[in-house]
């Protein structure tokens with residue numbers, strides 16, 4: 001190394017200086033932006049396990065120590081003391097809102113809770129079996145059709161108009177998609193209610209009966225959404241940044257993030273965990289069978305809700321959610337056999353050298369599905385709930401990227417391994 005600020009890469013007899021970029025808490029990276037230009041080489045890193053795509057001041061994770069902080073504030077403190085609306089503001093605008101800022105932000109969320117009536121017809125076009133994530137992504141993208149004059153990502157005023165709109169309307173779209181899937185009339189938002197209460201009201205109220213939101217359920221939902229609100233450069237957030245880097249509008253970028261989140265290796269794992277626990281229950285509760293299958297490389301089955309690219313220790317969010325499952329079930333005087341199976345599965349996995357050697361621990365999705373069950377959220381809505389929670393994180397990253405100034409369109413290179421040059425053979429001559 002030449003000095004503390006520059007690393008050197010030697011290829012053959014040539015040495016290339018690579019400036020070292022340091023974060024505020026220990027992260028250090030090699031700046032390779034000039035590497036190809038200077039040397040002709042690119043780097044190869046499928047899955048981006050060693051690639052920093054941006055600098056960001058939003059969320060800090062120490063995966064070895066199991067630390068997660070939003071704008072410097074530990075996740076455990078936010079889960080205990082904050083609200084989802086306040087945490088959203090913190091993530092997006094970089095500081096905890098004062099009273100006036102919070103009240104203004106909350107009022108905007110209230111004001112924008114309805115969606116255009118025409119959009120209600122869209123729901124009729126989907127089969128009743130449609131997964132709500134398919135509906136959510138397309139409805140969110142469709143929102144861009146209703147704001148053609150406010151879609152410029154480079155105009156901070158237009159962006160600030162869109163932020164409360166998407167935060168408020170995605171919640172309404174999510175609840176309506178559930179109502180449509182069970183054949184009930186949609187329940188319009190009631191703006192006297194707070195953010196989470198209003199969502200529960202739209203989900204569970206029916207026009208024919210009074211509905212009271214249970215404050216314990218609303219508090220648990222609030223906490224769950226906070227825990228999901230951001231997680232730095234995960235797959236869906238990176239997708240939002242990548243799509244946004246082409247200057248696609250906020251709604252289109254968020255819709256892409258929703259699609260990325262849907263996959264079972266990412267946010268879709270919360271649904272897959274509960275399906276796996278149900279399967280174990282049907283098979284008499286034998287957790288060893290699932291563990292054995294997940295270790296068998298020919299099976300392609302992974303223990304859902306286990307493992308993480310960044311955490312090589314407990315995911316701090318999983319700890320909070322597990323404790324909340326116990327608290328809430330205690331308060332509601334309920335038991336859930338799936339929680340017992342989850343606990344046994346975790347215990348056995350943590351004792352197993354396969355999981356210990358690979359540092360595989362429960363992640364955020366392991367207990368969140370069990371908690372959604374307690375909240376009476378239907379299983380196909382779990383990943384929608386994750387989307388609702390992750391929305392402020394997606395917005396914060398999209399906004400940070402556009403305000404950052406050094407943004408370029410996302411466009412990775414490749415190492416081509418195909419045919420060098422091939423002739424075009426006319427159809428009649430092909431075998």
Ligand code: SDX
Nearest residue numbers: 231234265266267269294302303304305306307308309358
């Ligand atoms: C989320 O990135 C984020 O921040 C995501 C997230 C967020 O908030 O945005 O935290 C949310 O997406 C949580 C993850 C939800 N997904 C799951 O629970 C699905 C099950 N988990 C895995 O598929 C996996 O652990 C991933 C996708 C989460 C991480 O994949 P990596 O980092 O690419 O890990 P890997 O595949 O390189 O695994 C290393 C080893 C492999 O074994 P070997 O080839 O070395 O022998 O561990 C094994 C893997 O086969 N392994 C597992 C396993 N996870 C990894 N083996 C069994 N069961 C598992 N769950």
